[in-house]
Amino acid sequence: MLIPASAGVQPPEEPIPTHPVSEPTASKPAGDDNGNFIRMLSLDEWSEMAGGLYRFGSPTNRLLQGEKLRKAARMKSIWWRRLLKGAENLKGNRGDWCGYVSTMDLDEMTVEIMDDNKRCPSWHSYDKTR
Structure with a gap:
């Protein structure tokens, strides 16, 4: 079973195991010890x-993208926008982000x-x- 890690995730937000294409x-x-990048x-x-x-x-039918993923994870919009900005700085493409909000059986x-x-x-x- 793949269980999402919750380090740094504050309730009610849910952790998101991501499956980036890029x-x-x-x-x-x-x-650092204070959580600073x-x-x-x-x-x-x-x-x-x-x-x-x-x-x-x-399985692609289990993965979510964009606003559906953000809402399923109960992530605040401001944090989602910050993640998107960070991805842009790394030359990432938000359209490549996929994830889910639950456990998933390795089978x-x-x-x-x-x-x-x-x-x-x-x-x-x-x-x-x-």
Whole structure:
């Protein structure tokens, strides 16, 4: 089961597992102990922190976009606009953002892991029974 993380999410807002089509907005920020943004993590840093880089493929009929996603997550409009502005600064496209607001069974998803080839990384199927 893929369970949305709720760090930094204040009720009544719900966490959103995102499925970006474009990779610029899939990166994660590094912050200080007060939650202030420092910089975006590199792929190597993100891989080290997470024990590898994984991507999840979800059934498209479960994914939401735009205002439907924001409203399902009960996210305030001001925060949504700030996220969109941040994505634009990273050369991201809001039309590439997809997500859902709930848990999702891994049997409904494809799971892939990036190999360790630094020169030309590629994605491989991940054994979900491990």
